[in-house]
Amino acid sequence: MSSGPVRVALLGVLLLIVTGVAFSLLDRPIEQPIAFNHRLHVEDLGSDCTDCHLYAMTGVRATIPNVEVCADCHAEAQTDSEEEALLVAYIASGEPIPWRKLYWVPDHVYFSHRRHTAIGGIECETCHGPMGEASEPVPRPFVKVTMNGCMECHEQTGTSNDCLLCHK
Amino acid sequence: MTRWGMVIDLDRCTGCGSCMAACHQENNLAAVGPEESSRDRAFHWLRVLPEVSGSGAEVKVRYVPQPCVQCDDPPCVRVCPVHATYLGEEGIVAQIYSRCIGCRYCMAACPYNAKVFNWYEPEWPGDLKQGTNPDVSLRPKGVVEKCTFCHHRVVKAREEARAAGREIRDGDVTPACAESCPARAIEFGDLEDPTSRVSELTRSPRAFRLHADLGTRPKVYYLAERD
Secondary structure, three states: OOOHHHHHHHHHHHHHHHHHHHHHHHOOOOOOOOOOOHHHHHHHOOOOHHHHOOOOOOOOOOOOOOHHHHHHHHOOOOOOOHHHHHHHHHHHHOOOOOOOOOOOOOOOEOOOHHHHOOOOOOOHHHHHOOHHHOOOOOOOOOOOOOHHHHHHHHHHOOOOOOHHHHEO | OOOEEEEEEOOOOOOOOHHHHHHHHHOOOOOOOHHHHHOOOOOOOOEEEEEEEOOHHHOEEEEEEEOOOOOOOOHHHHHOOOOOEEEOOOOOEEEOOOOOOOOOHHHHHOOOOOOEEOOOOOOOOHHHHHHOOOOOOOOOOOOEEOOOOOHHHHHHHHHHHHHOOOOOOOOOOOOHHHHHOOOOOEEEEEOOOOOOHHHHHHOOOOEEOOOHHHOOOOOEEEEOOOO
């Protein structure tokens, strides 16, 4: 039977390990099925965010493009890139690409892209960071979405912070 | 600023219950069976209450649809220890579910029994979850819920109005209950606008409010039946 202080120390170490594991599970990098190159599309080819995220100016959700959107340009391979070959295979199979979301809000929050972009005149980069400059998938969001962040921006822009405007 | 209100014409209400059904569907309310109902866990944000008077051949029944009456001086707000319920800028008494701790003080304080406690996990059998309204949250078990005059429709209508380059105005919003009423017994609109239909109806000699003597100043008005 171990003595009191040893037991406390062991419990402390156990707690540290559990906390560490929990944090590492929560903060796991996000991996995408295809290494999409935002920089190539935005900076080099001059695409606009809304060319692929079709509803960023007009809808509640900006939407992540799926094969139908990609097929507009990639029904046949444009390059000999291995990543594009993956995309062409998805398009040929008609299977949805299992993209993983980087930015999301909880179920009790109503966030409309349109009222921030088209109506509020906010640039995509304000909330999404320099996504257009990323040449490979970003493992974590550039900007952490927090209620404090939303409220600070609302305060600076003179927008109401009435809970009902965003909470549902 | 807009101040939302409702007028319910008791002469028109037939007690059909379509407002209750529409409210359930619109606001993702749990459907409760007879067993849970018998344990006083029935779950409605809007109730159609029958009032029976007289007897025998003289019996008379009237139906009173009762949502949250959205008091201007809401007793529920005063007792909430965590500011989960408050009077919003446009007169809607809000319930912020992510703040609510489920203490139910507000339920005890409400003289209209307008608030309900959610005894249920947000679970739907099979694919029925796909039919829930994405504009209304699926509340967790253990929070207090209430009618919000379908405020998500207000939010959407304001967005539509701003996209069209104007502010929201009377007539832009219709809550689910009013929309579904086949007898058009429920009117909804801006009480601040003296020319609105609801303002006009509140000036009717038939207009009254529930428990007006309590000083809660509800924004739901009723029109009494004509003789």
